[in-house]
Amino acid sequence: MRTLRNRLGRALLGWILVFGVMAVAVHPEDCRTPTAIEIDLAAEAAVGWFGANIETEGRFLYRYDRDRRVDEGGYNEPRHGGVLWALFQAERAGVPGAAGIADQGLGWALDRIQPTPIGPAFGEGVRLQTGSSALLLAALDERRALTGDTQHDTLMIGLGRTLAAAINDDGALDATIHRDSGPMGDRSAFFPGEALWALARLHITFPDEKFDEPALRLGRYIVEERDEVERPWPPISDHWVAYAFETMDRWPDAPSIDFPARAWIDRQLGLLGLQVRYESQRVGGITTLTRGHNASGSGVGTLGEGIGNWLELDSRTGLLGRDRDALVERGACAVGLLVDRQARSDDPRTNGAWFRLGDTQMDDQQHALSALLLMRGHLPT
Amino acid sequence: MTTQLALLAMLGALNSGRISAAAPVSVVDRRGALTVCVGALLVTIAFFAWVSAPVIDALGVSEPDARIAAGIALLVVAIRDMAAPGPMPQPGLGGSLAGLVPMMVPVAFTPAVAALAIAIGAESGVVGTVGVAVPALLLITVVVVLAIPPSWLSWITRSTALLAAVAGVLVTLDGVRSI
Numbered sequence: 001m002r003t004l005r006n007r008l009g010r011a012l013l014g015w016i017l018v019f020g021v022m023a024v025a026v027h028p029e030d031c032r033t034p035t036a037i038e039i040d041l042a043a044e045a046a047v048g049w050f051g052a053n054i055e056t057e058g059r060f061l062y063r064y065d066r067d068r069r070v071d072e073g074g075y076n077e078p079r080h081g082g083v084l085w086a087l088f089q090a091e092r093a094g095v096p097g098a099a100g101i102a103d104q105g106l107g108w109a110l111d112r113i114q115p116t117p118i119g120p121a122f123g124e125g126v127r128l129q130t131g132s133s134a135l136l137l138a139a140l141d142e143r144r145a146l147t148g149d150t151q152h153d154t155l156m157i158g159l160g161r162t163l164a165a166a167i168n169d170d171g172a173l174d175a176t177i178h179r180d181s182g183p184m185g186d187r188s189a190f191f192p193g194e195a196l197w198a199l200a201r202l203h204i205t206f207p208d209e210k211f212d213e214p215a216l217r218l219g220r221y222i223v224e225e226r227d228e229v230e231r232p233w234p235p236i237s238d239h240w241v242a243y244a245f246e247t248m249d250r251w252p253d254a255p256s257i258d259f260p261a262r263a264w265i266d267r268q269l270g271l272l273g274l275q276v277r278y279e280s281q282r283v284g285g286i287t288t289l290t291r292g293h294n295a296s297g298s299g300v301g302t303l304g305e306g307i308g309n310w311l312e313l314d315s316r317t318g319l320l321g322r323d324r325d326a327l328v329e330r331g332a333c334a335v336g337l338l339v340d341r342q343a344r345s346d347d348p349r350t351n352g353a354w355f356r357l358g359d360t361q362m363d364d365q366q367h368a369l370s371a372l373l374l375m376r377g378h379l380p381t
Numbered sequence: 382m383t384t385q386l387a388l389l390a391m392l393g394a395l396n397s398g399r400i401s402a403a404a405p406v407s408v409v410d411r412r413g414a415l416t417v418c419v420g421a422l423l424v425t426i427a428f429f430a431w432v433s434a435p436v437i438d439a440l441g442v443s444e445p446d447a448r449i450a451a452g453i454a455l456l457v458v459a460i461r462d463m464a465a466p467g468p469m470p471q472p473g474l475g476g477s478l479a480g481l482v483p484m485m486v487p488v489a490f491t492p493a494v495a496a497l498a499i500a501i502g503a504e505s506g507v508v509g510t511v512g513v514a515v516p517a518l519l520l521i522t523v524v525v526v527l528a529i530p531p532s533w534l535s536w537i538t539r540s541t542a543l544l545a546a547v548a549g550v551l552v553t554l555d556g557v558r559s560i
Contacts, residue, residue, distance in 0.1 A: 018491075021454075
């Protein structure tokens with residue numbers, strides 16, 4: 001016969017079991033808000049990594065294994081453009097020496113501008129990725145804003161027209177332009193956001209060139225159709241579109257954020273929050289079994305970039321309402337993780353970089369750097 | 382978490398069918414135990430809501446993650462309630478104290494109720510949490526006072542468990558989708 005003690009003992013076991021399941025599902029989050037000085041030092045170290053790892057012709061070390069001390073080779077032109085943008089952004093934010101490194105890298109890119117049936121495009125070989133031209137364009141525009149130098153204006157407008165011509169009637173963007181035959185009808189996850197951002201920037205710099213029309217068409221497609229048509233599952237956070245929305249809000253004729261856009265933004269904010277919370281639960285030890293290894297610097301960096309841009313947009317529009325505090329907390333957590341995970345070493349290929357399983361790629365430093373700079377002005381007081 | 386979802390989750394977590402099944406058979410004891418049980422639940426839920434912020438801070442989790450934990454706890458308890466046989470009044474304390482054991486502990490106050498009180502409390506405060514608990518406590522009162530026959534109680538228990546399972550999934554998703 002069951003006794004009262006047995007009954008309560010079984011109940012206690014039940015509590016332990018349920019809390020065990022809860023503990024597997026939810027871990028403590030290792031979050032802290034870094035100081036502005038820590039962020040500045042981390043950004044300077046990241047810029048230092050680019051300075052130490054640029055080759056004479058302007059290409060950067062792409063992928064490095066610190067355990068074997070091996071340059072693993074490879075290259076990626078959209079990421080080259082992204083690195084240039086982050087370096088010009090860093091110079092504008094007050095990190096000295098970043099623009100000089102970017103100008104070296106810009107030379108490598110300008111040597112690889114090729115004519116195509118729809119206009120000039122950046123890349124090597126015969127298949128040129130629209131993302132390469134988009135991010136180079138963003139970098140050129142940032143450089144123009146920084147220096148006032150207009151020598152690349154013709155190229156910028158040309159690249160913008162190429163991107164506009166790669167947008168289909170339904171708003172979808174072709175990912176690749178064949179040097180001889182033009183757009184190839186393929187798709188990419190992140191190039192649409194990159195192109196949208198580049199076109200949005202161009203509309204501010206060259207308002208008479210009418211880059212707003214293709215930008216709005218592409219933006220509408222991204223918000224209303226892309227996720228369903230191109231990649232229904234899993235949903236991904238698109239930091240480039242956050243850049244684009246923030247930029248479009250600075251247009252003199254800024255488009256209003258209607259219901260489909262607002263719903264899309266809310267989904268993005270949820271994804272960003274979830275990803276930061278998940279990442280902050282990766283503290284090594286047993287969490288490696290339940291959460292896996294740390295994300296790359298680019299993975300965490302893109303979260304900070306997305307959050308930084310939505311916060312910037314919110315600071316002008318009040319778009320986020322009560323969600324702002326939570327988003328500030330997540331953004332601070334993301335850059336806190338970046339500050340804490342940045343490598344310090346005597347090896348110049350390691351110092352200032354972010355590693356995952358012993359490897360770093362140049363875009364780890366690019367996205368982390370941009371995230372640090374974007375979040376610096378939005379840290380909780 | 383919306384008020385409606387919090388209400389749904391609390392109704393599911395405080396399974397009136399199971400609590401009534403654990404109540405004493407005698408009418409006098411039953412009413413006394415009901416008063417003790419409902420009062421103890423109210424105080425306990427208010428207490429957990431009150432300490433929710435320091436508890437969440439001490440555990441190092443965010444409010445959305447607290448909701449995920451509450452949703453999962455609710456789902457686990459709901460599955461148990463659907464599968465396990467209903468509780469009995471014995472073994473337990475006698476008279477009105479049966480409201481504490483077995484009605485309050487181990488039947489009514491489950492990990493799901495504790496986790497929900499913390500999750501809702503962190504978002505809505507003590508008043509908001511007690512506010513969504515009151516309808517569930519009223520339902521418990523009605524079901525216990527009416528002394529519903531065991532066959533009906535089983536149906537109420539499993540229906541409520543199904544409701545709890547749905548609410549558990551929704552609360553978990555709410556936490557997942559939150560910033």
